[in-house]
Amino acid sequence: MTDYASDLASHALATSIATFRSQKSLGDRALAQLDDAAVGWTPEPENNSVAVIVKHVSGNMISRWTDFLTSDGEKPWRERDGEFVDDVGSLERLKELWELGWSALFGALEALRPDDLLRTVYIRGQAHTALEAINRQISHYGYHVGQIVYVAKAYKSAGWNTLSIAKGQSRSFNEEMKRS
Template structure:
């Protein structure tokens, strides 16, 4: 399973990097910045954080921690969603920690990468994958989803603050 291990390691590096840069951006924002959106049709950082957290809950916590899917996707995109900087930071950190813990679990059991964890579960909703998906396909979808939205978070933070300060440690 050498290739499976390489894929898992690559994803771990990617998600750890995304966590680092996204949390650094959020640290530099005020509560007002977190709830700001550029127009009525755009998502705020609060919306994006809630959405990332919701995706992680419905796609990873349900299989990794066997927690029932209680996600309310519509709420993630409510206009005027209230969230403090502290809440945004905590939800972002929690979402990334769950992803990274799951990947570390897969690192120990790389044969699970081709398993189909949703095959016996209720149909997935609001997902780009179906119940026949493999863990590999699920995690590739998570890389795309999370990267897309963290890019939006960092872009919105730059719009609000201009220059952001980065730590490269």
């Protein structure tokens, strides 16, 4: 690999890790605002609770990132349908599942070398470069973290502490960013 290609691959890997860390932080801050009663709450009967979303994301992460470079990302032992059964029960257990998934992800990503990004990995028998698989998961987890934030915000309603720029504060936030 040329120096430029190696630098680019290193940057892509570092950027991916940073993006995942940002997604995790957003989810962490949403979960921190919840209590046990919020775990199984849904805004509508057909919606998923935070518990179900976290179970699914964690199950996906553990499956996808275990033996990332050497086995299909859809492990035969994964029980995807069971991820959609709301049986978590407590915020403590929810956070344990959340951390297990992220631990699998970061353990795998932090072990990768720039040369690994063009290796072939499989998800449900379909070939991807490792970089494609990483980007696929960035999109997937971003979608679900957004759902977690939405459900948590709906549950907390007026008690929600914003995770980004508060309504009506964009102008002052932008001015502050220019000063720093």
